[in-house]
Amino acid sequence: MRWSQMHIPTLREDPADAGAPSHRLLVRAGYIRQLMAGHYSLLPLAIRVRVKVMDIIRQEMDRIGAQEMLAPTMHPAEVWQRSGRWDTMAEVMFRLTDHKGAVNVLAVTHEEIFTLLAQELNSHKQLPQAWYQFQTKFRDEPRPRAGLLRVREFTMKDSYTFDLDAAGLDVAFDRHRAAYLRIFERLGIPAIPVEASSGAMGGRDSTEFMCPSSAGEDLVAHCANCGYAANVEKATSALFPVIDADGPVAPERFDTPGVRTIQDLATAYDAPATRQIKTLVYVVDGRLMLVLLRGDHALNEQKLMDAAGAVAVRPAQPQEIREALGALPGSLGAVAVSDLPVVADEALRGRQNMVTGANTDDVHLRGVDVDRDIAVGAWADLREVAAGEPCVRCGHPLELLATIEIGHIFKLGYKFTKAFNITVLNAEGERVHPIMGCYGIGVERAMAAIVESHHDERGIVWPAAVAPFAVVVTIAQVDDPESAKVGESLYEQFAAAGIDVIIDDRDERAGVKFRDAELTGIPVRVTVGKRGLAEGSVEITRRATGETVKVAVADALAHVRDALAGA
RNA sequence: CGGGGUGUAGCGCAGCUUGGCAGCGCGCUUCGUUCGGGACGAAGAGGCCGGGAGUUCAAAUCUCCCCACCCCGACCA
Incomplete structure (x- = not known):
């Protein structure tokens, strides 16, 4: 790709209405634009990051045997009335009426729809099943905030498992838990799995994956000594004993x-x-x-x-x-x-x-x-745990961390398979309800969480795995024929080597291009200019460290590969 | 939903108190100089001053109503 032809509207000044770093930087670096509260357009750079995030999630879901599907975003009201959530989720559901007067809803989540698809499971031999999708969710949040962190329209990777019994669900749940940990590791998100309340979703066990961030909305009690971590909605702590003197016989x-x-x-x-x-x-x-x-x-x-x-x-x-x-x-x-x-x-x-x-x-x-x-x-x-109270497991003082919830996995149980009367025949020929689990990752929120944990005063610092481009070839002087020629040739060479590369061929001053490369967070910059070419070299700069090395033009590819391996 | 704040050019803002030609910086266009860390000069383009009603000779400015957005709280996977 050529920077000169891409729509990357970087701003020289911080947007006035953005507070959280991810919000400020994603707007300023030309990734997102707001349409209205909680609804954002994703511009070309953001789409490239989103694809990479989704590819990583997809690879890990496929790896645990989950099958990708795609369910509609608009559902008939009747399905939600059957599950009982027409009422319990009323305040977050967008509802609309079609030309016949039929009432439909925009998907808040998809348990109902995937449960309906499970009607065609007939035998225990078809279990377990694990199904997933990337699909838009609409939630009428009372207060969207902080750019992509809390929105009313977003992409979720949601998966649903169907097992013959609780032991099978335990396996599916543990597989998802492991997959999620791998996903967040690859995304560069320092996720902490925590015990959580299941809230309106119902079900028993649930684990949230939390990314520590000052922009976060959830509090997690965390023990730095033994690793105990739980949402304050669920967390407990040990208490210092209190000895009561004997009191009177009556109050x-x-x-x-x-x-x-x-x-x-x-x-x-x-x-x-x-x-x-x-x-x-x-x-x-x-x-x-x-x-x-x-x-x-x-x-x-x-x-x-x-x-x-x-x-x-x-x-x-x-x-x-x-x-x-x-x-x-x-x-x-x-x-x-x-x-x-x-x-x-x-x-x-x-x-x-x-x-x-x-x-x-x-x-x-x-x-x-x-x-x-x-x-x-x-x-x-x-009671809500307070910072400094002793850990229930080891007694070490607990800390309270502000966190972003980036994933949540639930053992749903039989709520939906019973509501929709989904049954299979077990080995004994009896009709039994499959047991369900559900698992979600907010894709755009994950992108924001990455920025929250990977930025500095100059801009975003994407991990290479999710960066919109791995490398930018910056031509310091586009009007210098030699610089342009070497830059173009390195660009071709990197692209041929399978590296995601963009060439900054704009007729701008070098400083502008350096700033934009840093603001947008591209992990490796290869600077081609008269100064270096005079001695046959180009410069390779790592975004994360700012470290620059001069290398011979012929060695650039090898050095870029090294730099990317460490990013 | 309660509290606070803000709406003026693509972006960031001044002007409003005390009504009287709609401004500044950045960005954008053209020309020239410059050019490896957000250049300089010159000439330009760009406005429903959030919307409506009212007061007035006259409203960005005063009054009333509405809308939108941001922040805090409540709420929420």
Whole structure:
């Protein structure tokens, strides 16, 4: 390719509305342009990167025996009504009506469609199956952000496995997990596999692949010592033990005028947060529920959703709380509450001599024994891990990392094969439902994650495996016949050798071309100019290090190969 | 959905307070000089000032309504 003929609209200044490095650089280096919030056009350089990312994913999927297919992006409403997700995914689905008045949806994901295709599996002899595609997903995200990191229209590699039994699913899941680790390794993404909540997808085990980045939206608790890693939606930590003194035989009321916070109570009434019971009131799938945590612990709402098997949770409004408990936040408690379900965090188990609200404004209770005084309906892990707490496995202090979720794999179970009544005959001649797994990688988000982890102040630094071009031949002076001739000949030679090469033949000053080569992130630059040719040499510069070596024209190919091997 | 911010040439911005010819830098076109790290000079092209309504002799500027985009939160594979 010739730079002079490609559409690579690099910008001299940073775009005003881009904050995240990947957003800023992909726009500035001429890879993407925004159409509207969450919808981007991919320009020629981006398409070249995308193809390489997809090829790597495809190779690894094929390697584990998965078969590529392609399902439609528009689906009839009826299919989603059958699975029950017409309602549960209502707020993220784009819906549209055709000329007959039939309602269709744009694909949010494709479990339903691939499950329908599995209708034609009849025998256990046809299992296992692993199917995948690269297909556009539409999600009506409430807040798209940061360029390609969170969009409303994107390409996903999604795969779906069908196995005869749980043991088979375990194998399929482990194969995908290994394939994903290889994919991210090849893409140059430092992915950390973490335990995750399955969220709205349902199912049991799920593993997310997270790329540490300040632009990330997910928090991961990570142990640098033993490698434990989990999304804070799922992460646990060890706790320093708390010894409770024996308390009174019954809770005692005491006045606490003006006290509204844990901190107020701790400082003014000698009640350290670790000895307080924090009482939160939540609306869980439409029902009020009391949520109890230790005073110094924070609730993770996803954990509450998982514990309650709920679809939606929200904090109750003050008037709802007053109607239910007779007091406002600041003086709430669960002692003697019998008409509302109570869920308590594990950290409160067995605690005694605690302090909590009395459900009368400006009054608290001391000497509360959790087992004796509170009708806990369910115990669950509800608290969000905090940085510095000891790792559950090894005790080393945990760190919290901001991360980008670049892949997610689920053991789905029987949800869809039962909903669509998909069965095969097993070896005994019985009808059984196959068990499913589903697995996703966001392609454009992966591209953004690569940029997030591979850039410097001059621009993008693509790993060679995904760079739009491996090499740029930069002719320092296009009007110098010798430079042009040598540049063209090296370009031909590299291309013939199978190297993805672009020649920068623009009639621009050398500095402009150097800057653009760096901004766009091409791993190796071969500079051809009068200065070097005077002594029969060209220069080879590695983008990642800036290191430049002079080599004889005849040796350029060998040196370029070396440089690429190390990029 | 709540809070904050921004919409003026392809990009980055000033002008708005106090109404009076729509500007600057970059980029773009042509010519000349220059040319291995975002050159210089000269001459040009390029505008629904986000949209609508209103106030006024007069609106980019004041008022009202709407829309879009960005950020924080909520939410979300």
